Amino acid sequence: MLETHLRRAATVLMKSAIRIAPPDAREWGLAMRSELIHVEGAWSGLMWALGGATVMAKHALLSLIFPGRRPGIAPDGGLFAKNVSPRTAALVAGGGFVLAGLLFFAAPPFRQGMRVSLEAWSVVFHLRGLNAQPRLAALAKRAEMQHDPEGLVFVAARLSPWEARESARLAEEAVRLDPNLLWVHAVVAARQPQLPEIRQWVPGLERWDPQNALFPLIKATSIEMDHLKEASKLPPELWRSKLEEDRAWQSAMAAAFASQRFDDYSDRLKELDRRVVPRYGFNDPLALLLGGEPGITGYAYFDSQLYAKSLLRSGQTLESRGDRKGAAEKYWAVARFGQVIDSHRQPGFGLWASTTLQAMAYKQLQALSAKEGNHAEAALFSYLAAKFDPAGREQTSIREEWVFGREISSRNAAVLQISSLSVLIFSGFLVVAASILIADRLRGGQSRRARPGVTAIAFTSAVGLLVSSATIYLTYRPYWYIFQGAIVKGHWSQARDLLDFLMAIRFLPGYDLSVHLPVYFWAGVTLLGVTALLFILLRHFPGRPQVKKLQHNPRMP
Amino acid sequence: MKTLRLSPETLAVLESFVEHPTDWRYGYELSRVTGLKSGTLYPILMRLEMRKLLEARWVATEDGVPPRHTYRLTPNGLEFARSKLAERHTTWSRQPALSKG
Numbered sequence: 213m214l215e216t217h218l219r220r221a222a223t224v225l226m227k228s229a230i231r232i233a234p235p236d237a238r239e240w241g242l243a244m245r246s247e248l249i250h251v252e253g254a255w256s257g258l259m260w261a262l263g264g265a266t267v268m269a270k271h272a273l274l275s276l277i278f279p280g281r282r283p284g285i286a287p288d289g290g291l292f293a294k295n296v297s298p299r300t301a302a303l304v305a306g307g308g309f310v311l312a313g314l315l316f317f318a319a320p321p322f323r324q325g326m327r328v329s330l331e332a333w334s335v336v337f338h339l340r341g342l343n344a345q346p347r348l349a350a351l352a353k354r355a356e357m358q359h360d361p362e363g364l365v366f367v368a369a370r371l372s373p374w375e376a377r378e379s380a381r382l383a384e385e386a387v388r389l390d391p392n393l394l395w396v397h398a399v400v401a402a403r404q405p406q407l408p409e410i411r412q413w414v415p416g417l418e419r420w421d422p423q424n425a426l427f428p429l430i431k432a433t434s435i436e437m438d439h440l441k442e443a444s445k446l447p448p449e450l451w452r453s454k455l456e457e458d459r460a461w462q463s464a465m466a467a468a469f470a471s472q473r474f475d476d477y478s479d480r481l482k483e484l485d486r487r488v489v490p491r492y493g494f495n496d497p498l499a500l501l502l503g504g505e506p507g508i509t510g511y512a513y514f515d516s517q518l519y520a521k522s523l524l525r526s527g528q529t530l531e532s533r534g535d536r537k538g539a540a541e542k543y544w545a546v547a548r549f550g551q552v553i554d555s556h557r558q559p560g561f562g563l564w565a566s567t568t569l570q571a572m573a574y575k576q577l578q579a580l581s582a583k584e585g586n587h588a589e590a591a592l593f594s595y596l597a598a599k600f601d602p603a604g605r606e607q608t609s610i611r612e613e614w615v616f617g618r619e620i621s622s623r624n625a626a627v628l629q630i631s632s633l634s635v636l637i638f639s640g641f642l643v644v645a646a647s648i649l650i651a652d653r654l655r656g657g658q659s660r661r662a663r664p665g666v667t668a669i670a671f672t673s674a675v676g677l678l679v680s681s682a683t684i685y686l687t688y689r690p691y692w693y694i695f696q697g698a699i700v701k702g703h704w705s706q707a708r709d710l711l712d713f714l715m716a717i718r719f720l721p722g723y724d725l726s727v728h729l730p731v732y733f734w735a736g737v738t739l740l741g742v743t744a745l746l747f748i749l750l751r752h753f754p755g756r757p758q759v760k761k762l763q764h765n766p767r768m769p
Numbered sequence: 770m771k772t773l774r775l776s777p778e779t780l781a782v783l784e785s786f787v788e789h790p791t792d793w794r795y796g797y798e799l800s801r802v803t804g805l806k807s808g809t810l811y812p813i814l815m816r817l818e819m820r821k822l823l824e825a826r827w828v829a830t831e832d833g834v835p836p837r838h839t840y841r842l843t844p845n846g847l848e849f850a851r852s853k854l855a856e857r858h859t860t861w862s863r864q865p866a867l868s869k870g
Contacts, residue, residue, distance in 0.1 A: 240815055243825075243838030244807055247797040250837075260797075263808030267815075 218254035222261035229265035234275035241268050302667050303649075306674035310642065313635075313677040316685050324495055324695070325688025329625075329632035331498055332720045344499030345372055351492050352382055361389035365396045366488040369403070369481055370499055376404040384409070394420050395477040402426065402476065405433040405511055425471035425552055432464035432519075433511040456522055465519035469549045482702065489699050497695050501707070502714055513565045516553075520546045520569050524576055531580065540580060547573035550600070571600040618712050625716035626731040627687050634680035638673040645670035672746045679738070775853055778805055779813050783850035786823075786842045793828070793839035814840060822846030 230241035244264035251257040316322040348367045355363025364386035371379040383400045386393050397413040417427050443451045527542030550569035578593035648666045694710045697703040781803040817823035824843050827836045
């Protein structure tokens with residue numbers, strides 16, 4: 213039984229080897245095959261075939277590298293024979309490259325990388341399908357049908373400001389289905405401060421989670437939004453002073469600065485994401501990480517700074533009147549609020565608010581201590597003021613940890629954008645070239661003159677498609693792992709790199725030459741390589757000797 | 770023409786042919802006599818044939834069995850083989866003296 217299989221395997225191996233062999237070596241392949249049945253022992257037969265196949269493969273390879281190295285031998289259309297049909301070889305190899313390129317689509321990192329990298333191009337090419345908002349709306353529909361409150365929270369926290377009302381509706385529906393999800397009101401309110409529902413939501417939230425600085429901040433932001441409606445009619449200074457004089461705003465900010473803690477519920481949202489993302493297969497990093505950042509917004513940051521400045525001013529007034537204790541209390545109120553926000557260790561505006569406010573307060577406390585002659589305390593406050601000074605930006609690198617660094621992420625984003633565009637361009641060329649070749653074939657191959665050029669374009673595009681696909685896969689793979697780690701396992705330690713990468717990929721390369729120069733250099737090198745390959749192929753095809761028909765070798769059996 | 774690289778394996782093949790200069794020999798038979806595997810033997814045969822030192826032909830054997838490729842040295846090949854084998858013999862006969870010295 214085994215012997216039969218081995219014999220059969222040996223025969224198949226020899227037959228295959230002969231098929232790929234160049235014409236001048238085929239006779240020898242047949243010679244080895246004819247000896248095969250006389251070889252004693254099945255294993256010896258297989259070894260004989262293996263040796264023969266090696267000889268044939270070597271000749272096939274040599275024929276590919278040094279085409280026509282044995283002139284005068286009758287060609288008959290071998291796969292790797294140069295002077296027989298390089299077009300067939302190019303088409304077969306090109307087909308292999310396309311297949312290999314398409315296989316990348318089976319890999320989740322490639323699919324995600326491709327989708328992410330097309331974000332910037334989607335604006336240029338008006339690809340609406342890449343926008344996350346319609347997919348979020350579809351997810352909301354599914355969640356509503358399944359009465360899934362977590363799915364509704366997931367969408368409500370991420371819909372754009374243009375869909376604020378829908379966001380509020382989904383949040384209310386989610387809380388109706390599961391009252392434990394009340395915190396979604398805070399997440400939505402912080403993102404959409406113009407919502408009228410906020411006035412109803414905030415009292416409930418304050419009862420549910422007292423002493424959280426987020427709710428008075430939301431209230432103050434909402435009041436600021438009302439003022440903003442008149443802002444266009446007033447000069448900025450007047451508008452600002454009108455806001456500062458607003459008692460409701462003052463009261464909200466005072467409550468925020470007196471709060472003992474700050475929680476933007478980002479941890480709860482991340483926990484919810486870990487359950488919802490696999491449930492709905494929503495693997496869009498842009499929508500997940502950039503579309504739904506909870507917490508302190510630019511408005512709240514502005515309000516905090518405005519109120520802190522007014523506190524510091526009143527502290528200075530008290531100081532000038534000789535009330536140093538009262539002044540110190542005002543300064544400490546600002547520093548403490550910065551610490552409260554800082555305790556949550558959130559990035560973005562939260563980080564800016566906490567560090568800026570602390571730096572401002574410590575500067576005042578340093579001056580006050582120096583006036584009191586307490587130099588040791590003054591030195592400490594001086595150190596703290598420098599540490600939190602946003603101008604130094606040192607705290608940013610301490611707080612936000614990178615593995616690759618911002619520049620690498622920016623370059624990787626540019627590489628991915630160029631590669632994804634290359635995939636589109638090469639695919640387009642490939643489709644056109646393949647259509648021409650198929651049409652030509654159906655017509656019986658009448659336009660022979662056009663075929664070498666089209667074949668060369670098809671082959672070059674196949675190479676380009678494979679190289680671009682491999683580049684996308686290899687470049688995006690580390691980010692895919694970071695994304696998986698963050699969303700599935702909750703490991704957010706490396707998310708800074710992914711966030712920087714996603715921020716960079718939303719814009720086309722070119723705005724920063726110092727960062728993107730290497731990208732342009734290698735893109736140029738690749739382009740030159742592809743052009744050279746096309747040039748060689750175009751010269752190669754028309755220059756080959758035309759083989760009219762298969763010639764018979766009388767020596768062969 | 771480029772001179773043929775005469776490896777010990779090539780010399781073994783030539784020696785095998787010289788022993789029966791008029792006989793047509795099968796590949797498997799040569800493999801058994803010389804102890805060379807197909808992957809070594811056939812490239813040697815191909816090189817010898819390319820340089821017209823070896824002639825090959827297909828011979829029909831019994832019914833139902835594919836024809837076999839057979840080989841023998843051409844007159845030039847025979848002369849070449851004999852001279853090379855003589856050279857080797859001379860070299861080998863000198864080697865012991867050198868090694869002893």
